[in-house]
Amino acid sequence: MSDTAVQPRRAPARPTGTVSGPPGRAPGPLTHTAVMTARALRLSSRNIDALITSLALPIMLMLIFVYFFGGAIDTGSEYDTYVMYVVPGVLLLSAGFGAATTATAVSEDMKGGIIDRFRSLDVGGTPVLAGHVAASTVRNLCATALVFGVALLIGFRPAATWSGWLLAAVVLIAYIVALSWLSAAIGLLARTPEAASGFTFFMSFLPYPSSAFVRTESMPDWLHGFADHQPITPAIESLRGLLLGQEMGGTPWIALAWAAGMLTVAIAASGTLFRIRTR
Amino acid sequence: MTEPIRPNGYAPAAPSTTTTGTATAAPSTTTAATGPAAIEAHGLTKSYGKPAVRVLDGLDLRVERGAVFSLLGPNGAGKTTTVRILATLTEADSGTARVAGHDVVAERGAVRRSISLTGQFAAVDETQTGEENLRMMARLTGQSRSAARSRAAQLLERFDLTAAARRPVRTYSGGMRRRLDLAAGLVGSPEPGVFFLDEPTTGLDPRSRQELWEVVRELAARGATVLLTTQYLEEADRLADRIALLNQGRIAAEGTAAELKSRVGGHRLDLVLTSHDAYLRLASLAVHHSPETLTLGLPTDGSAAQVRALLDGLDPDGRDVERFSLHSATLDDVFLTLTSPAPAGTAGEPAAGRAPAARPAPATGTAPRPATEDASTNPEAPTHV
Incomplete structure (x- = not known):
């Protein structure tokens, strides 16, 4: 996904691009997406407060769970320490938090006149959203790297195979992209940036009723059923299994199917919402 | 006077009617x-x-x-x-x-x-x-x-x-x-x-x-x-x-x-009235209202005959009008004349006060431009709400 940040350079020898004339050929969605990604990255790198929050919050949460609650949580005999159990959950939790900021960014864009400007330059809605999603993915991967680094410091000891590492990365990135795009759709749905950040609450909350922090068997029956079948649980289970080298069957594929489904719905919904908002 | 002379250009042959006369x-x-x-x-x-x-x-x-x-x-x-x-x-x-x-x-x-x-x-x-x-x-x-x-x-x-x-x-x-x-x-x-x-x-x-x-x-x-x-x-x-x-x-x-x-006669006759009663009586005839100075503006072609006739018609007893002055019409006059919903200014509310309805019109209605105030509530831009 982060590959989209690489700008397709035009051959410098080409004699188009005269300063006042129109471009020889209309640029395509790929060029637009690349420019929009660079823009979204620049915007988030200047929003220092949000950046610090999105990097620090997941680490804070992990420390809170490991040191405040961890001692009281029984995760069974498979796990020597709580930190071994909780890290995949924290990774997904931070993906949810990180993705949620996409909604605010998209909503800010819709509020001002910049979307009209882009449209008058013949830039469609999808490249604009794709730029925000790509930037969100980059931000999230930074946060993930930090969380992972701190996790190693406080005693997380992964035992993954090479293919396990790879598949874990694919699952995590797929969730980050899907949740970010879902969040972009929410940003289009909300009429103000404040409402957008409120709407994304459920997304940040979704990892709690799952196997992220406690075993789902410890929950009441009705919640247990939900927790086992909601989209975040397979992702957490796959990350945990892959990183700790456990046997886990088809769970990663279920997780990827969820991510693909969410992404499809998010892209379709955001396309429709964008057309409605810009009518 | 509130009738446009040329009832705008949306006859079927619109482009030619608007351009021929203006080339x-x-x-x-x-x-x-x-x-x-x-x-x-x-x-x-x-x-x-x-x-x-x-x-x-x-x-x-x-x-x-x-x-x-x-x-x-x-x-x-x-x-x-x-x-x-x-x-x-x-x-x-x-x-x-x-x-x-x-x-x-x-x-x-x-x-x-x-x-x-x-x-x-x-x-x-x-x-x-x-x-x-x-x-x-x-x-x-x-x-x-x-x-x-x-x-x-x-x-x-x-x-x-x-x-x-x-x-x-x-x-x-x-x-x-x-x-x-x-x-x-x-x-x-x-x-x-x-x-x-x-x-x-x-x-x-x-x-x-x-x-x-x-x-x-x-x-x-x-x-x-x-x-x-x-x-x-x-x-x-x-x-x-x-x-x-x-x-x-x-x-x-x-x-x-x-x-x-030139649509509004080319000139505006401003009358400074002697009393509030006179102001209210004549307000509906005017295109320009200035209640705090008891001044009303009426369209005219500026000829002596018409100005005299206007003054005599409005103030037959010679008591209501204190002073008058004659100006070339501004676009404001055109604007107010041609965009008024009804014959301008009814019931003591000056036409100039109709757009921003937030304040009591006659007492503080000093706004010379009617339409510049409430940009924030512009109903034209629904996509930005």
Whole structure:
């Protein structure tokens, strides 16, 4: 996904691009997406407060769970320490938090006149959203790297195979992209940036009723059923299994199917919402 | 007097009726009626919301190549909607429009490549610098990195923003922001192109406004076609070759500033009255109201015979009028005369107080311009709510 940040350079020898004339050929969605990604990255790198929050919050949460609650949580005999159990959950939790900021960014864009400007330059809605999603993915991967680094410091000891590492990365990135795009759709749905950040609450909350922090068997029956079948649980289970080298069957594929489904719905919904908002 | 002499241009043969009579009156229209117009619209309608509010109600427009054309009207008249339709951002419910020779629906891409749009809301990123904004826009039009860089530098120079090029836009003044916005609109468009400026000076201080007027004049001097919407009559008067008064989704009147002024008789007779009772009695006849000075303005052709007749008719006993003075009509008079919902000013509420209904009209109704106040509640821009 982060590959989209690489700008397709035009051959410098080409004699188009005269300063006042129109471009020889209309640029395509790929060029637009690349420019929009660079823009979204620049915007988030200047929003220092949000950046610090999105990097620090997941680490804070992990420390809170490991040191405040961890001692009281029984995760069974498979796990020597709580930190071994909780890290995949924290990774997904931070993906949810990180993705949620996409909604605010998209909503800010819709509020001002910049979307009209882009449209008058013949830039469609999808490249604009794709730029925000790509930037969100980059931000999230930074946060993930930090969380992972701190996790190693406080005693997380992964035992993954090479293919396990790879598949874990694919699952995590797929969730980050899907949740970010879902969040972009929410940003289009909300009429103000404040409402957008409120709407994304459920997304940040979704990892709690799952196997992220406690075993789902410890929950009441009705919640247990939900927790086992909601989209975040397979992702957490796959990350945990892959990183700790456990046997886990088809769970990663279920997780990827969820991510693909969410992404499809998010892209379709955001396309429709964008057309409605810009009518 | 409230009847427009020419009941606007939306007869079936609209373009010819509007152009034949004016070919001589538009000095900067080089190709006059023969060549293709830069902007041409027929029977545009547009409704928004549920229940549907009709914002445009059969709008016809023709702007010649190289002309500066001003669309003038109060809030809610349909100015922004018109611009958004012509700039391909919104589709009309019915009617057709061509801009720079291309259909705004079928050939949207071609239209977008030949126009420049500056809307009411600054369409630049606050946290990027001026230079970054322009380079980004240039890249979006398909220019290479180096071409984008030099185009940005060129535009920053031209709009006098070179010194501020590396500062984030949020540190810019309102005027600088609008200039950057204009520059952004120019980034990929060939010149001379078609420029849409939607209320470009709303909210600017007088100095910034002057600067922006200079920019518009410069664009016009390079041969660009400019469609400018404004609620400031002075602005239309100063900049535009031709002016269309937009009211309730239709063109209420169109012509040069001089032609429009002649519609209201060419002059205005201002009467200073002796009593509040006299003011209330005569208020409904006037196009200009100034309750705090007990002054009313009435349209007249300025001839001695008519002024005498008016004075005798209004004040047969010679007690109600204290002083009078005679002025050339301003566009304000035209505006108020042609856009009044009813014969101007009823029941002691001056026409000038009808737009901002927030305060008690007669006591503090000093607003000389009726339509400049409530931009924040503009019902024309539903997509930005």
